[in-house]
Amino acid sequence: MKLQRKNRLRALSLGAVAVSGALALTACGSDDTGGGSTDASGGAQTAAAGSIACDDAKGEVLAAGSSAQKNAIDAWVKNYQAACKDVRINYNPKGSGAGITNFLQGQTAFAGSDSALKPEEITESAKVCENSQAIDLPMVGGPIALGYNVPGVENLVLDAPTLAKIFDDKIKTWDDEAIAKLNPGADLPDTKVQAFHRSDESGTTDNFTKYLKDAAPGDWKYEGGKAWQAKGGQSAQGSSGVAQQVKETPGAISYFELSYAKDGIKTVDVKTDATQPVKATSDNASKAIAAAKIVGKGKDLALELDYTPTTEGAYPITLVTYEILCEKGNDPETLPAVKSFLTYIAGEDGQSLLSSNGYAPLPAEIATKVRETIASLS
């Protein structure tokens, strides 16, 4: 099965190269539209579309990983390739685990991942990064919304211990005391609670359970990880699958990226240590990332979120996805293109695209650090 898949991938990438080659040729033939277009040998010129510096970037960049950042990457790639016609960015959203595996096998220039590298993965990366190791660059943040379907309840406030009990099958009905206490005045029905989790392994599950473990250690006894560990509850495939179930099933609740909370799915306001419950929005997720600590060593910018923030309006259940690449010893052929692309996406123009897609931009301080690190890559 794996062999077959590889072959298909190879055929696909061959096709992609052929198509992109043809596109590049036609681009050469056509007239330049407007001033400030890119010149491959012209050094740091600014492109028409904002602040995209193509430098001497060219060639095809292969990358793979997290599907959570797929929509952001798609939007970036569209703008970037309009400006830098000599570069093809080919991001395959096959999942964080597969992305890291491909990167550690030297098949891709960078990987996208919903979780920072584990120590053993950093050790393993010495094989592909000559005399150095892989680092995490935070690039996209996003709130993990808790969508619910409780007839008659327009606003729902929950806190970490209650969420833990709901997802651990301890709270059976919506008119449970713990929920009623957090929602005085709400008309809670006695509908059965149907907590849906992901049936596939997912970075979203990983981040959500990290939150439960950290913010409600007394009620969430599981180790956490990409696979769901608690017993009971129901499951469905993919973020779209669980969102679909919430929409259809009365009494359902589940977690997914904010962009899936559409078509009338209501989201839970999370009670934190701050005075007011926090809504799941891009802005509130950015506030939570701003309060995060950098825990990576050296140039590694792995973040640790504060899951029990006291800051007003900081949404604690936030996912940070990283781009992973070598600190030194990146493939010299694709390095200029990778640096130029990452500089664009970590820049103001790149980050400003995010909130319209349900993601959260990086706070200025962290974005600056990310850009400094990108400039120093070799």
Added chain:
Amino acid sequence: MDITTTQDTAPPPLSPPPAETRQKQAARGATRPGDRIFLGLSRGSGIFLLALMAAIAVFLTYRAALVLTKNEGNFFTTFEWEANGSPPVFGIAVLAFGTIVSALIAMIIAVPVAVGIALFITHYAPRKLSGPISYVIDLLAAVPSIVYGLWGALVLVPHMTGLFSWLDEYFGWTGIFAWQGGAPRSMLTVGILLAIMILPIVTNVSREVFKQVPQMHEEAALALGATRWEVIRMAVLPFGRSGVISASMLGLGRALGETMAVATVLSPTFDINASLLDPGGGTFAQNIASKFGEANTTGQDALIASGLVLFVITLLVNGAARAIIARRKEYSGANG
């Protein structure tokens, strides 16, 4: 009187046709270049196929063997799939349970229905009707499984609530049909979906077998005053039994290996639940499809190991089917 005994007194088969020996001689004494090239080509392809299968088997067994030494849990009894963890812990008990139970439900529903349709087409339906029915059944086989999955998740699942609450009310005491009232995305729903999916192949093969029942048997039975149902019971069904069994095994093979439809409809939990209406279990193929994307090297090897188990189960099922058919050779369509 048992009509089928006529089979025992049927004339012995003819001595092997001389054509066969002539072919052998031709193959051995191939002198013309065309013959030799063709011989080489066909022999080469045969050997290549064997080598390819052996290579795949060796590769799979090697990867599976590697990961089994790292497994901290018992591969056959652990109710957990943490193959990406360090140390990895995983077991196939839940998957084996879910795979076999969902396929069994599918068989229990599909085989009688398929045999009924096949009998209707061959023996009851007016000619004008049997054509279109066969055609529609064939069309069912052409629907891609992901489409079945979508249909199952969007149409079948919401409509199962009524059946589930009925089953729970009257048969809940058995434990097998107890229902907690969750979304009806359970083994029973999957079984029903799989039954619809395997219906075409079981129907088609059964229909072909029933069509080959010697006219003489049926006419003899009719001449003895048998009704149409008695004809079917005494002549058609015994003659077609091995064919129906092989048709069922083909369907069972499909049900065991179905991936996307199950992954879309089932609410898999890594747990065995006696109730068919509550979420519980998972299947090998569904588990591989949903876990492969995020799996690291160890995780992939673990999934390959689980795939090997499914392979072995399928082999056993096929072997059993062949054994059953071999025991009833005298009725097989080929000898009729």
